[in-house]
Amino acid sequence: MTEVRGSVAPGFEPVREEFAAFLAAEPEDPGAQLAVYRDGELVVDLWGGDEAAGDALxxxxxxxxxxxxxxxxxLVQDGVFDLDAQARSVPFPLTVRELLGHRVGLIGVDGGLTIEExxxxxxxxxxxxQQKPFWEPGTAYGYHGLVIGALLDAELRAVTGRSVQQWYTERLREPYGLELWMGLPEDLEPRFRPLLPALHPAPPADPGSLLAIAFNxxxxxxxxxxxTRLVRSLGPSSAGGVGNARGAARMYAAAVGPLDGRPALLRADTITEFATPYxxxxxxxxxxxDHFALGFENLPAEHAYLGRRxxxxxxxxxxxAWADADAGVAxxxxxxxxxxxxPENQRLGAAVIAAARR
Structure with missing residues (x-):
C-alpha cells in the first residue's frame, strides 16, 4: 500500500482518509499530491507515491x-482589459468575452502543430x-484545449505589450512565492517528475473530429x-505549466481571500463575473x-459540492485546482x-468542503 505523507489540520482527518483510500485503490503508483487552503491557512498538505514529495514538480x-x-x-479588474472590446487577436468581429468563452472557433490548425510549435x-x-475557423465565430463554443492561452496571450500583447507569462510572474507567482511556473527554470529541473501513461487509455478520437483537432x-x-523540456521551458499558457498541489492551491487562495497579510487579488464582483456560467x-x-464560465471551467456543473462562485x-x-469563494476554500x-x-476528485473535493463547513 502506498504510504500517505504530510499533514492535515484538526477537522480535516476525513480528507486524509479519502486520499489514503484512493492511493490504496490504485493498481500502480499515481504520484499524487493534495493541498487545501481554508481562509488563507494551509489545512491539507498530503502526498503519496514512490517518487512523490510535497515539493515535487x-x-x-x-x-x-x-x-x-x-x-x-x-487585468479586467484593473481596467486594463475590457471584456466587451473587440478582440484584436482574431481577424473577425468577436469580443474578448467571447474569446474567453471558447467561442472563437479556432480550436487548432490544418495538419496540426508540432511540439516545437x-x-x-x-x-x-x-x-x-491564417486558419479558417471550424465554426462561425461567436455562434457556438468548443474547448480550445491547446490554443486558448495563445489567443489570450496575443490579446494581452496587443493591448498591454506584455505576455501572459510576464503578467503571471509579476502579479501572481513572484509576490506569493507560488510553486507553479509558466516557464520552469533550468535549475529546478531536478525536482521535475515525468508524467506517466494511463493504465487504461481512452479509445482514440476519430481522425478529423473536432476532438482530434483540438487535442492535436x-x-x-x-x-x-x-x-518535453522545451514545453516546460517556454510554459505555453494553455497547458505548459509545471508545479505542484501546494502551488496550485496557494494561487487560488491568493485570488479569493487574504493570504500572508495581503488582501484578496479579486474583488467579490470580479469573482462573480468570471464564475458565472457563460x-x-x-x-x-x-x-x-454548460462547460465554461469566463475562461474558467464551470466546475459546479460537474462537482455538485461546489458553490456557484x-x-x-x-x-x-x-x-x-479551484477556489470556492463562498466556502473560503482553495x-x-x-x-x-x-x-x-x-474521478477521485469527486470524493476528495466533497470531503474537503464538508470538513470546511464543519
Missing amino acids: TGVFSVTKGAAHLVAAV AADDRIVAARLA LEQFDLLDFGN SLGTDLVTGQE TIGHTGATGSV YGYVRRRFGYPG
Whole structure:
C-alpha cells in the first residue's frame, strides 16, 4: 500500500482518509499530491507515491489555463482589459468575452502543430491567424484545449505589450512565492517528475473530429508534450505549466481571500463575473454541457459540492485546482499518471468542503 505523507489540520482527518483510500485503490503508483487552503491557512498538505514529495514538480496541463485566466481577471479588474472590446487577436468581429468563452472557433490548425510549435504561444497565434475557423465565430463554443492561452496571450500583447507569462510572474507567482511556473527554470529541473501513461487509455478520437483537432492528435501525444523540456521551458499558457498541489492551491487562495497579510487579488464582483456560467449548451469538442464560465471551467456543473462562485480548471492527467469563494476554500490536486477526469476528485473535493463547513 502506498504510504500517505504530510499533514492535515484538526477537522480535516476525513480528507486524509479519502486520499489514503484512493492511493490504496490504485493498481500502480499515481504520484499524487493534495493541498487545501481554508481562509488563507494551509489545512491539507498530503502526498503519496514512490517518487512523490510535497515539493515535487510535474506537468499540470490545463490547470495552467486557470493561472492564465486569473491574469485576465486581475487585468479586467484593473481596467486594463475590457471584456466587451473587440478582440484584436482574431481577424473577425468577436469580443474578448467571447474569446474567453471558447467561442472563437479556432480550436487548432490544418495538419496540426508540432511540439516545437505548440510550445510557443506566439507561433501558435501566428498559425491560428491564417486558419479558417471550424465554426462561425461567436455562434457556438468548443474547448480550445491547446490554443486558448495563445489567443489570450496575443490579446494581452496587443493591448498591454506584455505576455501572459510576464503578467503571471509579476502579479501572481513572484509576490506569493507560488510553486507553479509558466516557464520552469533550468535549475529546478531536478525536482521535475515525468508524467506517466494511463493504465487504461481512452479509445482514440476519430481522425478529423473536432476532438482530434483540438487535442492535436495528428501530431503528438499529450504525454510527450508534457514531458518535453522545451514545453516546460517556454510554459505555453494553455497547458505548459509545471508545479505542484501546494502551488496550485496557494494561487487560488491568493485570488479569493487574504493570504500572508495581503488582501484578496479579486474583488467579490470580479469573482462573480468570471464564475458565472457563460458558454451554455453542448461543447462541440468535448460534448460536455454548460462547460465554461469566463475562461474558467464551470466546475459546479460537474462537482455538485461546489458553490456557484467557484473558479478553477481541470488538467489532462486528472489534476484540478479551484477556489470556492463562498466556502473560503482553495484546492489543488496534482497527479502524474494520466487518469482524466480524475474521478477521485469527486470524493476528495466533497470531503474537503464538508470538513470546511464543519
